[in-house]
Each structure stands twice: as structure tokens, then as C-alpha cells.
Amino acid sequence: MTQIIYITIIAITAIDFVFDKVLDFFNDKAKSPEMPAEAEGIYDAERYAKWLAYDKANGRVSSISSSISIVISLAMLVFGGFGWIDIQLREVTEQPVLLALLYFGVIGLASSIISLPFSVYSTFVIEEKFGFNKTTVKTFIMDMIKGAALSLVIGGPLGALTVWLFYELGDAFWIIAWGIISLFSVFMTMFAATWIMPLFNKFTPLEDGELRTAIEAYCEKADFKLNRLFVMDGSKRSAKSNAFFSGLGPKKTIALYDTLIEQQSTEEIVAVLAHEIGHYKKQHTRQSLVLSILQTGVMLFLLGIFLRKPEFSMALGAEHLSFHVGIIAFGIIFSPISTLIGIGMNMLSRKNEFEADAYARDTYDGKPLASALKKLTAQNLGNLKPHPAYVFVHYSHPPVLKRLEHLV
Secondary structure, three states: OHHHHHHHHHHHHHHHHHHHHHHHHHHHHOOOOOOOHHHOOOOOHHHHHHHHHHHHHHHHHHHHHHHHHHHHHHHHHHOOHHHHHHHHHOOOOOOHHHHHHHHHHHHHHHHHHHHHHHHHHHHHHHHHHOOOEOOOHHHHHHHHHHHHHHHHHHHHHHHHHHHHHHHHHHHHHHHHHHHHHHHHHHHHHHHHHHHHHHHOOOEEEOOOOHHHHHHHHHHHHOOOOOOEEEEEOHHHOEOOOOEEEEOOOOOOEEEEEHHHHHHOOHHHHHHHHHHHHHHHHOOHHHHHHHHHHHHHHHHHHHHHHHOOOHHHHHOOOOOOOOHHHHHHHHHHHHHHHHHHHHHHHHHHHHHHHHHHHHHHHHHOOHHHHHHHHHHHHHHHOOOOOOOHHHHHHHOOOOOHHHHHHHHO
């Protein structure tokens, strides 16, 4: 049984890699070296050529990164690296909770070290070359430190509690863990924009003026109670622009990137905000949260069954049942199901984007939203015509040309 699980894990790892590479190949072949007719009004010839170069540069880095990742992953599987780390750490402690935290700490640290050069290159070479990067070395380092601190402060206790529940509660583990993680998810949905995001970005209330007056007038017309409207200093890291909606109930937050305000007209910004309000009015945030909680419940139920079987831990080189090594094995075996769930969630998300666009069109005006989408695509160097298979698997938003078609 252990050997069958081991072969299955290696096969899934390899197939996942090949599947992604095939999709990348299709997406790459879908690019036209000459500007297509559909790009007129969005790109000019110079900007389109810049997008081709930008996409090629990012694709090259992604290809090298994924190739190194698959080599390391297969080496760890073939030579029993995951089990070897477990054996070494057991010489430090046999306490299960501490052992699991140390194990995931080592794996996380190693993963961060491997990915760091690619992150540095993408930020300070590619993004810099194409005029997007605004991140200083100090900001980059501080982001890493803050991210690591959050992992320790939030992820550490939550992970420790999950491991403790597994060893103490037996078959009831999954349902108690599900309840705790679900409460945490709701909490983060409500308060992340208030407590977590300000650790990385500055949120300033939108000042009085033409834009705020136009936004307030629209919100009154749409019967939307405007609680928290902020400008976020997105220019601290990038010249790219965006906006987002966060929160539930009275804890609603709308944030506009300062770059969006600089690059778009008042009408276009109100149209973008109308789109975000459309997500709230159509219950998309709540819908996604509920589906995510249900998905977590299914995963934890299966996890509770898998982790009780020592064969899964031993397939990766552990000498006996191990919660943390079993998690690695489960994550790989579960990945095809996770991919299918992700495809379903992306399909729903794309549908929701169309609905939010339609809401903005019907309650405000589709023309400024279309104009805003064109500007965002050109300024952010977005892909106008990705391959349909790539969109089907990976895109949470419809391609911009499809969105423009629906806005007519």
C-alpha cells in the first residue's frame, strides 16, 4: 500500500507540472506578434510591443522557477527528503505540536529561500525595466519581515491548535477544526482591511472634492451606505492600479489605489467603484466565503481520514505516522481535486465579474467602465487574448475583450 501511494504521489506531481506546461504552451501560442484588430483603442503598436516583451520576460522567469521547483520536489520525493527532515527534527523534540511547527517552519524557510531570487529579479529587474516597480529595497525587506511575523503570530497558534486537535480529539478533529477555521475566515474577511493590510500600506480617507462628491451621489442613488472609503498608497510598490472591496455587513471597506485616481477620470473611477459595489449588492463576497468554508470542511473531513493512516506518512520516508509529513502527502494527492475545485471557483468568479459589470452599467454607465477597463489593461500591460483553456483553468476574471463585449 505504501508503495502504491508513493508512486501515485510522484505521478501526480509530474502530471501537474506537465499539465501546467501544456497550458502555458497554448497560452504562448495564442499571442499574436502583430497587434490584432481587437487591440485598437486599447493598445497602440508601441504599447502592444511592450506588452509582448513584458509577457515574454515574465514567462521566462516563471518557466525557470517552475522547472527548478519540480526538480527539487521530485528529488525530495525520490530520495525521501520529507521523511528525512522529520527524522532529524525528532532528535530535537518528540512533542507533536512543537515538532509539526518546526517541520513546517523548515519547509517554509527553504521554500522562501528558493523563491527569493525570483521575487527579487521580478521586482527589481523586470518590473523596473517596464516602468512598474516603485518598491525600494527597504520596503521589500520590511514586507518579508512583516509577512514572516504574521505567519508566526497568526499561522503559528492556528497551526498549533489544529495539530493539538488532531492528536486529542480523534475522529471529531475535523469538525472542531472546521468550526475554528471557519470563524477565523469570517473574522479575516471582516477585519483584514482594518487590521492586516494597514501593516503593509497606508489607507487614507478620500478627501472632500469632486471625486468624493460624485461617489457619494452615486452611493445614495444605489442605496449603498458608504462606511469606509479609502485611498491606498499602491504607488509605494507599483505603478499598476486597481481597486477592491472588502468586508461584510457594517465592516465594508472600499479602497482605491492612488495610481487609479491619478490615471482615471472621475466618471471612470465612479464606474469602477460601481462595479465593486455590484459585488456587494449581488452577495458575491458572502457567496465566496460560504463556498470557501464548505470547501474547507470537505478538505478537513478527508484530511482526518488520510492522516490516521501511517502509510501516507511512510510513503514520504517517515518511519511512522506523522501529522506534518502526512499533510505534505495529502496536499499532493488532493491537488487534482483542488484543481477541479479551483476551476469551478474561477468559473463562478468570472460569472460574478460579468454580473458586477452589468450592475455598474445599469446603475451608472457602461461607457466610463469600458473606458476604465481599457486604460487599466493598457497601463498594466494585460493580455487581451489569452488562450481559452488557460482562461478556463486559471482566470478568476474574464479577459477584458469579453468584458467589453458584455458591456455593449
